[in-house]
Amino acid sequence: MPRFPSVALLCLLAAFTAAALNAQSNAPAGKTTTTASTSKNASDPSERVVIKVGNTSITQAQFEVLYGDFRKANQGGPVQKLQSVAENYAGALMLSQKAVAQGLDKDPEIVRQLELNRIQILSTAQYDRLEDQAKPSSQEIESYYNSHLNEFDQVDIRRLFVYKLTPNSNGHGVPPQEAKARAEEIRKVLASGGDAKALIAGTKDALDADPMTFKRGELPGNMARAFDMKVGEWSEIADTPEALAMFVVVKKDRLTLAHATPTIEKKLQEQKLRGEMEALKKATGVWMDEQYFAGPVSASNGAVPTPSEGKRTQEKE
Numbered sequence: 222m223p224r225f226p227s228v229a230l231l232c233l234l235a236a237f238t239a240a241a242l243n244a245q246s247n248a249p250a251g252k253t254t255t256t257a258s259t260s261k262n263a264s265d266p267s268e269r270v271v272i273k274v275g276n277t278s279i280t281q282a283q284f285e286v287l288y289g290d291f292r293k294a295n296q297g298g299p300v301q302k303l304q305s306v307a308e309n310y311a312g313a314l315m316l317s318q319k320a321v322a323q324g325l326d327k328d329p330e331i332v333r334q335l336e337l338n339r340i341q342i343l344s345t346a347q348y349d350r351l352e353d354q355a356k357p358s359s360q361e362i363e364s365y366y367n368s369h370l371n372e373f374d375q376v377d378i379r380r381l382f383v384y385k386l387t388p389n390s391n392g393h394g395v396p397p398q399e400a401k402a403r404a405e406e407i408r409k410v411l412a413s414g415g416d417a418k419a420l421i422a423g424t425k426d427a428l429d430a431d432p433m434t435f436k437r438g439e440l441p442g443n444m445a446r447a448f449d450m451k452v453g454e455w456s457e458i459a460d461t462p463e464a465l466a467m468f469v470v471v472k473k474d475r476l477t478l479a480h481a482t483p484t485i486e487k488k489l490q491e492q493k494l495r496g497e498m499e500a501l502k503k504a505t506g507v508w509m510d511e512q513y514f515a516g517p518v519s520a521s522n523g524a525v526p527t528p529s530e531g532k533r534t535q536e537k538e
Contacts, residue, residue: 272307274314284310351501355493362485366478373481374437376447377472380430381407381421382464390463393425403427404458404465411469412455432471444468 272279288306295301301309325331357365366373383404384394395403403420407427410417421427440447443459447470450456455469 272311272314274311275318277314277318279310351497352490352494355490355497357486357489357493361489362482363478365485365489366481370475372437373476374448375434375474375476376440376470377432377434378440378444378447378468379432379471380466380468381411381417382428382430382466383407384426384428384464385462387463394464395426400426400465401458401460404467408455408458408467411467436476448473 266282266285267280269281270278271281271284284307287310288303291306292300320326320331326335383400384390385397385400386392386394394400403426407417407420410420418429421429435447437445437448443456446456447468450470452470452473456467459466
């Protein structure tokens with residue numbers, strides 16, 4: 222029993238298969254159509270035939286392009302061998318030839334699906350072009366960096382926690398009042414430059430966490446104040462349901478332009494791309510019936526993902 226290709230592989234090879242079948246269906250009756258010359262020059266990849274399915278032949282050069290695309294589409298996943306991909310492709314081509322012979326390519330439902338695939342491929346290609354055109358120049362990146370220096374500040378902080386005894390603490394921690402007194406004692410020692418390790422050693426009721434680096438926007442609540450504090454300065458004690466917490470600023474610095482470039486490039490590219498998409502919508506005249514689309518989704522009005530949404534889903538995966 223032959224092993225047939227996955228949906229992803231079928232989508233990847235759809236355009237090439239369609240072109241081959243189109244050439245075959247338009248050929249005069251009784252003649253063999255191939256996608257390449259049947260020259261005896263077997264050493265030439267552009268002429269060496271490596272797959273034949275019915276009247277369609279695939280050269281080494283054509284197959285290697287397909288295999289390269291397949292590798293890109295499955296980046297990070299298991300790499301299939303040439304033989305496996307060839308078998309999958311031959312199976313897909315064989316079935317699609319049979320479908321054309323039986324007139325399935327004229328079936329209204331199949332025609333609709335083919336048109337959706339065509340729209341998907343073309344719109345993704347155009348989106349990729351817009352995305353490439355939206356890449357900022359090195360001058361734009363440097364200008365943004367110099368104008369938003371504060372965005373690239375980062376701080377190393379050391380955090381200390383005194384845990385409270387609660388119904389969910391599994392027996393660890395101390396009663397809230399005792400936790401407060403202990404936290405104040407620890408902070409007093411630390412703020413005066415003393416060593417408080419002895420006060421938390423050998424217990425699971427307190428934790429002196431190793432310093433960690435944070436960028437602006439990554440610290441929650443009052444911890445964001447770390448960017449306005451001095452190195453060596455301890456924060457006030459914060460009272461949370463699970464623990465009393467405090468932190469000290471260990472180090473403050475700023476990302477260099479070189480280190481900040483990937484973040485800036487992505488941000489500026491996204492801004493440009495959004496602007497291009499909005500401008501294209503206005504120029505094209507995109508309109509939707511808001512009253513209809515505000516209603517509940519049903520079988521008759523189910524949403525179809527846009528190409529760009531599908532692309533973003535693939536990138537996340």
